[in-house]
Amino acid sequence: MAAPIDLEVYKDALLVLGTAGVVVPVMHRFRISPVLGFLIAGAVLSPKGLGALSPIFPAIDYVTITSPERVGKLAELGVVFLLFLIGLELSFERILTMRRLVFGLGALQVLISTALIGLFAMAFGQPPVTALVIGAALSLSSTAIVIEMMAQQKRLSSAAGRTSFAILLFQDLAVVPILFMLGVLDPSAEGSIAHGIAMALLQAAAALAIIVGVGRFLLRPLFHMVAQTHNHDLFIAATLFVAVGTSFATAAAGLSMALGAFVAGLMLAETEYRRAVEAAIEPVKSLLLGVFFFSVGLSLDLGTLIAHPLAIITSTVGLFALQALVIFGLARLYGVSKAAAIETASVLAPGGEFAFVVLTLALSYGLVSAGLTSILLTSVALSMAAIPAVWKLGRQLASRYAPATAADPQLSVLPNLDTQPKALVVGYGRVGRLIGDMLAEHKVPFIAADREPGVVSNARRDGKPVYFGDVRRLDFLKTCGLDTAKAAIVTIHMQSEIDQIVTAIREAYPKLIIVARAKDASHARHLYALGVTDAVPETIEASLQLSEAALVGLGVPTGLVIASVHQKRDDFRAELQGAAKAAGKDTRAFPKRK
Secondary structure: OOOOOHHHHHHHHHHHHHHHHHHHHHHHHHOOOHHHHHHHHHHOOOOOOOOOOOOOOOHHHHHOOOOOOHHHHHHHHHHHHHHHHHHOOEEEHHHOOOOOHHHHHHHHHHHHHHHHHHHHHHHHOOOOOHHHHHHHHOOOOHHHHHHHHHHOOOOOOHHHHHHHHHHHHHHHHHHHHHHHHHHHHHOOOOHHHHHHHHHEEEEEEEEHHHHHHHHHHHHHHHHHHHHHHOOOHHHHHHHHHHHHHHHHHHOOOOOOOOHHHHHHHHHHHOOHHHHHHHHHHHHHHHHHHHHHHHHHHOOOOOOHHHHHHHHHHHHHHHHHHHHHHHHHHHHOOOOOHHHHHHHHHHHHHOOOHHHHHHHHHHHHHHHOOEEEEEEEEHHHHHHHHHHHHHHHHHHHHOOOOOOOOOOOOOHHOOOOOOOOOOOOOOOHHHHHHHHHHHHHOOOOOOOEEEHHHHHHHHHHOOOOOOOOOOOOOOOHHHHHHHOOOOOOOOOOOOOHHHHHHHHHHHHHHHOOOOEEOOOOOOHHHHHHHHHEEEEEEEHHHHHHHHHHHHHHOOOOOHHHHHHHHHEEEEEEEHHHHHHHHOOOOOOOOOOOOO
């Protein structure tokens, strides 16, 4: 007889998947943000939402979450993978470049917001210790929601995006000393405060040093070994192992799991496997982030909102106003333009996910009462749900102050996360290298991709912008800049792979220029039928070059030879395109060579 199955576990998972697969797409149809969709679904399906009606309608238990704690544990991985991807987009050098904004602007924001919020809490009758905890918890914004929204809108490289990220990065770092502070304030804690803080900081520094030291020596060989198997599933497994493993290591040392993932991403950003890792982790990250937003919705206590509407609304509006003023003022003090400061203030003013961690831990230590914790958590959850709308309003207001000239001077000295490539070279063998050299000579920004780790390693040693990944996968090519590129140049020699890549790119990017290598005239006709802009048959090009060399050697004037070769090439192209059109494919639907 089969063992009994705990259906409640599977029911909760099914409800989360149903939200991701059904509810959010329906909301997207009505132009509702996916983030807001997950938050609303979590609030409705929570034990304090529809679940509150179960005593009257017992059957409603089948469509409500039974264990928010179980969902919350899984949701933590969403933030872990988000910070891992953020680390991939940066590097240690870029962090050093941003140090003025991170450790200046970010530090002042946390300190001033904590102090002001704490003073307001004391004014409403809270003791100093409780006020300090409340100030620290509410001074932190939502890294998960803000970074995800800005990434979707391609705003991370803007002045507001850079400023927001700098503040969020310091806030994530500040979580560690805040949690240390709670342990020190715990009435049951033993030993001196100074000794406790010193030991905790020493332990944290040792853990990070070990992670960075081990990662520097082992990550590149590990991914090189996995890449040589040419097994995409093993590559995903290695990526998940590194992201989650470093998170567990920092958690064991008393640090944030997200901080460990961020450090791992920073180390991988220095390697040639960065793009392939991004493509591998993106689907997992998106789903787990959805679970995170869903879990935040679960924390919305509608009963508390009904019982204390004035207190919750007042604290929510007050948090918005105070945080917005502090962030706007500090951003202007650090030379950020008025438009970028307004946008940054609007998106960072609401509370964040770490408030749940800080306040829940403070409640367990007896530093905050249960009633006050419930009010504050509901207020924070409401403010997070309002982030998409508040950010939209902030952008509209910021547009009135946007300068006619381009960049904010303070942030223009920071390097872009990546130069926007105009061309993507698919394959970096002998043909790809020559094309890359020609593009570089004519100052055309490009990125190349190849799935042979040895080829990529050699190119990277020469300083070429070449990344490892499976060039047959469209999701990987997208991470290499297809969204911004004007042309894709397919140089690999396997006919089946060329056809697969051309088909995928043409379906996703109808207006992109595609130049593809072809084995012969027959293959070129086939590629034109698939929609390439230009197909270059190896046999025809070899014949033309041999003819050119022979004619010049026989004394025919070089100018006449070159002209006749160009004419012959155009004749072949017209013939091949005509054959493709006759076969039923109208090549006029695709971009033409200029």
